[in-house]
Each structure stands twice: as C-alpha cells, then as structure tokens.
Amino acid sequence: METKKTSLYQLHQDCNAKFVEFAGYQMPIQYSEGIVEEHKFTRNHSGIFDVSHMGQLFIYGGDELIRDLEKIFPLDLKNLKLNHSKYSFLMDKDAGIHDDLIITKTSEGFLIILNAACKDNDFKILKELLKDKYKMIMDENRSLIAIQGPKSSEILNDVINGVKDLNFMSGNWFTFENQRVYITRSGYTGEDGFEISIVNDFVDKLTRELINKGSKLIGLGARDTLRLEAGLCLYGHDLDKDKTPVEANLKWAISKERISKGDFIGSDIIIKQLNDGVSKIRVGIKPEGRIIAREKTKIFNQSDVHIGEITSGTFGPSVNGPVAMGYVENEFSKKNTKVFLEVRGKKHPASICSLPFYKKSYVKGVN
Amino acid sequence: MSEVKYSKEHEWIKLDGDVATIGITKHATEMLGDIVFAELPEKGSNVEKDGTAGVVESTKAASDVYTPVSGEVVDTNQAIVDDPSKINQDPEDSAWFFKLKIKDPSEMDALMNKDDYDKFAKETSA
Numbered sequence A: 001m002e003t004k005k006t007s008l009y010q011l012h013q014d015c016n017a018k019f020v021e022f023a024g025y026q027m028p029i030q031y032s033e034g035i036v037e038e039h040k041f042t043r044n045h046s047g048i049f050d051v052s053h054m055g056q057l058f059i060y061g062g063d064e065l066i067r068d069l070e071k072i073f074p075l076d077l078k079n080l081k082l083n084h085s086k087y088s089f090l091m092d093k094d095a096g097i098h099d100d101l102i103i104t105k106t107s108e109g110f111l112i113i114l115n116a117a118c119k120d121n122d123f124k125i126l127k128e129l130l131k132d133k134y135k136m137i138m139d140e141n142r143s144l145i146a147i148q149g150p151k152s153s154e155i156l157n158d159v160i161n162g163v164k165d166l167n168f169m170s171g172n173w174f175t176f177e178n179q180r181v182y183i184t185r186s187g188y189t190g191e192d193g194f195e196i197s198i199v200n201d202f203v204d205k206l207t208r209e210l211i212n213k214g215s216k217l218i219g220l221g222a223r224d225t226l227r228l229e230a231g232l233c234l235y236g237h238d239l240d241k242d243k244t245p246v247e248a249n250l251k252w253a254i255s256k257e258r259i260s261k262g263d264f265i266g267s268d269i270i271i272k273q274l275n276d277g278v279s280k281i282r283v284g285i286k287p288e289g290r291i292i293a294r295e296k297t298k299i300f301n302q303s304d305v306h307i308g309e310i311t312s313g314t315f316g317p318s319v320n321g322p323v324a325m326g327y328v329e330n331e332f333s334k335k336n337t338k339v340f341l342e343v344r345g346k347k348h349p350a351s352i353c354s355l356p357f358y359k360k361s362y363v364k365g366v367n
Numbered sequence B: 001m002s003e004v005k006y007s008k009e010h011e012w013i014k015l016d017g018d019v020a021t022i023g024i025t026k027h028a029t030e031m032l033g034d035i036v037f038a039e040l041p042e043k044g045s046n047v048e049k050d051g052t053a054g055v056v057e058s059t060k061a062a063s064d065v066y067t068p069v070s071g072e073v074v075d076t077n078q079a080i081v082d083d084p085s086k087i088n089q090d091p092e093d094s095a096w097f098f099k100l101k102i103k104d105p106s107e108m109d110a111l112m113n114k115d116d117y118d119k120f121a122k123e124t125s126a
Helices: A011-016 A035-044 A062-072 A118-128 A152-159 A200-212 A220-229 A256-261 A267-276 B025-031 B078-082 B084-088 B114-125
Strands: A018-022 A024-031 A047-050 A055-062 A085-093 A097-106 A109-114 A136-138 A142-148 A172-177 A179-183 A193-199 A280-287 A297-300 A308-315 A321-329 A340-342 A346-353 B011-016 B019-024 B035-039 B052-058 B063-068 B071-076 B098-102
Touching: A011 A200, A018 B063, A024 A220, A035 A047, A035 A220, A047 A200, A055 A062, A055 A118, A055 A152, A062 A109, A085 A118, A097 A118, A097 A179, A109 A118, A142 A152, A142 A200, A152 A200, A179 B071, A193 A200, A220 A321, A256 A267, A280 A308, A280 A340, B025 B114, B035 B078, B035 B084, B078 B084
Parallel strands: none
Antiparallel strands: A018 A024, A047 A142, A055 A109, A055 A136, A085 A097, A097 A109, A142 A193, A172 A179, A179 A193, A280 A321, A280 A346, A297 A308, A297 A340, A308 A321, A340 A346, B011 B019, B019 B098, B035 B052, B052 B063, B071 B098
16 A cells, blocks of 8 residues: 655655654654754744644534444543543443544534544444444545644744634634634643644645744654653553553543443443452653663563563653653552663663653643 | 774774774764664673674664674773763764774774765665
8 A cells, every 4th residue: 555645745845854654654753853852842842743644533413423422432422512622542342442532522523533543443433333323524635733832822823813712622613714724722742732623735834834933843753752751642552452541541531420320332341440450550660770661671570570561662852861651560550669671681770650751731721 | 093994784993003993973873863872882891793782772763783893892982871962963983982902903804984885875775
C-alpha cells in the first residue's frame, strides 16, 4: 500500500522536515532544529503539530445514539454538555483497549478523534456495534492540527478571534476564510492548547499564518517526548488489547455513574478490577543518573525478581533526564519503590514515581 | 600527527605516536539527531577492532559506537558523558570519545581518508 500524505506535506518539506512512515502516512519526525529544541519551544512558546493522520469520526444522531454509545463507552454522555469533550476508550468485552480517544458532543451528534493506526478497525467495530443505525463519516476531507504551548492561545486568537474564551476540554465552531472550523481546547503535550479541524484546502494557509505569528511546526519526535513527560499514554505502547483502563491507571476517565449501573462493554471486568484490585498497573519510572530505559526494558525488584516491563522511555528535555513508564506487579507500584532496569545486560537503579514528570499548565476555566 | 582516518561505522580516528583518539563524525551526529546519552568504555579495558566500545542515544534510539582499531583504553572524555549535547556541537574535535594505545598500526591502513569518507557518507545516506 502506498503511503499517504497529509495536506501539509508541502509545508513540511518547505520547513526541512525529516519524514518517517507512521501508520501508513508520511509524517514529519522532526525539522531542522531537532527534537530537543522543538520540545522546549513548545513548552516555552507555541508549537504546531500536524495530526491529520488521526481519524475524525462524525456520528450523527440524537437521544437514541446517546443511549447506544453509552453501551460502548464508560461515559455519562447523557449529561455531557454540548461542545464538551471527554477522554475515553473503545474496549472489548474483557475490557482490553482497542483504542483510546477523545469524544465531543456536537449539535448533530458526536465527533470522535481516533488514533491513526486504529481508526479503520475502530470504524468497523463501531459500525457493527451501532448496527448501521446512524450516519457515520470518517472525514478524509478535513485536516487536524494541534497548537500547543503557553503562547498558543494568544497566537491562535489573533488569527481566529474568540478561541481564547474556550474552556479546557470544550470546543465550538469558528470561521477562518469563510470556512467552518471546529476548535477544541485540548491536546496531548501537557500544555495549554487547541486542536483545530479544518477542510484540507485551507489547512496550509491557516498553518502558515500561525507560523507568521510566531508558532513553529513540531514533529512526531517531540510530540512523543512531550506526551511522555506529561505522563500521557501512547496506544500500541502503553495501551493495547492486553491491558484494561484500570490496569493503565486511567480509572479517573471512567464515569462513577456508569460504574454503578455496569451496562457497557467490558463493565464486568472493570467493576471486578475496581473492587478486587489488579495484578499489574501502569506507573511512572525515574531512572537514576542518565541511563535511558526504552520500551520492553525489563524491570526487577530488589531481590532480582522480574516484576514488569517498560512501555515507553526516552530522555525528557524539560526534565533534563530520562523518563519512563511501564507496568509492574501491583505490590511494587508504590511511589519511591526502588527497582532495577536491565539495559544492555546491566541492571540500573530506578524508582517508581508519580506522573506527570512535568507539571501541566492547562487552562481550567477562563469564564 | 597523522592524517585523520574514517570508518564505515562513522567513527574518526587520529593517531599521535601509538595513541589514537576516536570519536564519531559530524555526519553521524546529523543522522542521530540530538544526542542525550553517551556511554564510554572503561579506562584500562581492551577493545577489539570493529567491536563495540560505547553507546550513544538520541531521544529516538540507541546506537553502538565501534572502535575501528584494537587497543587499550588509556583515556575517556567524561565531558561528553556529563553533557552529551557537546557531541552534536563539536563532534570531530573537543567531543572525542576515547583514546587507545593501539596494538597494530597496520589496522589503520584499511580506513578511509576524508575525501573517500565524504563520498561514502553521501552515497549511504542518499
């Protein structure tokens, strides 16, 4: 299969991007300044991410759709306000995670943002679960960009007036060049920011305007170091079908109201795990010194017993040191527990720590 | 001091008497991206031609550093361990990796000169 290009491909080239293939797309891994500079620029100023490879699934429907989606997602969608978003997951009957996602209530139904590598499978699963009752469109005519970092609100508001008044995890329709754009105040870097859904033909123009106002394009490399410092999961690494949301330490994203009813896919396992506990759980791991423990690194306890594995690990430019997360047996998951990481045949000391590594600065409410 | 030679694994080597200084090339650092971790061989240890003699890591991945000649490690550059970004800044001079007391000067013969290396680097990265 030929690799796909996003509508920003030319702009990426103009900005000297190095490309990698990611989920069937040619995506920029970094630009000329490199991952560390791009990471810091996002934390200190504002960075733009092309996330057009992600799925933008619009599902159209009313109250019946809400009831049907509540059988799928562990969310209180009935009481979710118009234009508000929630982080959630698509699970199988054993509560294994097919994908993690952001779902937003729109005036016509719901918009679900899906991971690029999972979106086609998600579409199939949802279509089957919803029994073809609703119009579902995976919109290939729209691009998606994220603008993240402390200066982003000011920069985006200069181009699209009014966005600075959005609250965290809420969105609305705005206008750019007479085009309707849907903007939510959200992101995946641990910084304040926005995600902008815009028709393909206008994304290049919008992005160039944001660059002119002082933002910069940032590649997938820095996106990974930013999200890891923020303690956020990457599907296919920290989350997969062999892990449940409770094991992934994401129970905050499951509605208590819905748990009490227990009528969604995977709810039996979720309720059991919430009551009885889990045998493995996702934790933050801070290596001592500078050693970097990457995905699949084995974790040992102080008695040299294998107790888990790293699922994401890199160097955190803002932390200025190595950062990692992984799954360990529950009894070793307490903060400050000493563990050892096997890197290139040697065991290196590390400790379990709380997440995030880098403190978030989301704007909670401006109104 | 002799001419600087280069290996296919993108190391440079400069011989001064029987002591060789070894580091990685500018081209290598450009391919790796920002280097955030460096591990060097132990002083006093012996390394064999084409064997691993260290590790560098970027934010993305780890890569082995090889030695183009055999010898005993007589010195290592702690400055690049303490601040690996120095490797990106000055790879072919102050950010050297280790010094070897070499065993067999003829091992230098098979290595490339600057022109040949530049050509090799261009071809292999195209």
